[in-house]
Amino acid sequence: MSRYQTLSLFLVLAALWGAAFVAISAGLSHLPPILFAALRYDIAGLLMLGYAAAVADWRPRDRAGWWQVLVGAGLLIAAYHAFLFVGQLHTTAAAAAIVVSLSPVLSTGFARALVPTDALSPVGLVGVVVGLVGVAIVVRPDPGSLLAADAVAKGLVFCAALAFALGSVLTRRIDADLAIETMEAWSMLGGAAMLHLVSLALGEPIVPTDWIHPEAIGALAYLAVGASAVGFLIYFELLERLGAVEINMVSYVAPIVAAVVGWLYLGEVVDTAALVGFGVIVVGFLLVKRRAIRRELGQVRSREASE
Structure with a gap:
């Protein structure tokens, strides 16, 4: 695959995942x-399980594999999406995407906290703090109105980012011989089951007639097929070709897509504070990942020199 094809796939993935935040906001009007x-x-989950059965062992074969699935289902799917979807009831798609873009910074923080021998350097710690400051700028907590709907909503999205970051670290720490496609498939199905239980416990209304609205069907189809099934297939391909550091950059292109699509489709406007906060989060990411980024750039230069 050429560099241009890789770049094209990267931009497609960023577009799919960025527009997903807009699809969530649109679907929440009906579901x-x-x-x-x-x-x-x-x-x-069903689509991904079919793909996993075609390319890998279709189910976990040992206890470690099932533990990895359980962590993925609970944190990467259930907790992350419960907080995100509830949070997006009262905040814009772009703001949600910006707060979620902190996940790679938080993942590094969790990874270092769980492995004391691999502690963050002083610059890395500054990067984590800078990232959190960026979120604070986006949220803009007012001591006089901490329970305002918008502040609470962004706080819930931040909890989503925390859940995703912790889940991504814990699933990697479990020593399981399990294909990533299989882990994702079963995590999606397990997470969906957990979400159904939470929905029932909360007494959410089940009104199928509301689901047949064209916008609801379109949002659900886009999220399930486009952003999830197709998106993760592209992600697996790019993860193998780019590595974890470069693929993390999708998190910083997706909010731009979310802002543009949210403005075009929902009429949402991104304020100055959100833009400034996003820039600060990106700086935090660069500080935390500076060594890995230097290594990646060095490898790119070496490949170019050998061609």
Whole structure:
């Protein structure tokens, strides 16, 4: 695959995942949030399981594999999407995407905290703090109105980013001989089951007639097929070709897509504070990942020199 094809896939993935935040906002006009998230992964999980059965062992074969699936289902799917979908009820798609873009910074923080021998350097710690400052700028917590709907919503999205970051670290720490496609498939199905249980416990209304609205069907189809099934297939391909550091940059292109599509489709406007906060989060990421980025750039130069 040429560099241009790789770049094209990277931009497609950023577009798919950035527009997903807009699809969530659109679908929330017709579906209760937890049930909406559960239905998304009912469909996506079955599609991914079919793909996993075609390219790998279709199910975990040992206890470690099932533990990895359980962590993925609970944190990467259920907790992340419950917080995200509920949070997006009262905040814009772009703001949600910006807060979620902190996940790679938080993942590094969790990784270092769980492995004391691999502690963050002083510059890395500054990077984590800078990233958190960026989120604070986006959220803009006012001591006089901490329970305002917008502040609470962005706080929930931040909890989503925390859940995703912790889940991504814990799933990598479990020593399981399990294909990533299989882990994702079963995590999606397990997470969907957890979300259905939460939806029932909260008493969310089940009104199928609301689901047949064209916008609801389009949002659900896009999230399940486009952003989840197709998106993760592209992600697997790019992860193998680019590595974890470069693929993390998708998190910083997706908010731009979310802002543009949210403005075009939903009429959402991105304010100055959100833009400044996003820039600060990117700086935090660069500080935390500076060594890995230098290594990646060095490898790119070496490949170019050998061609």
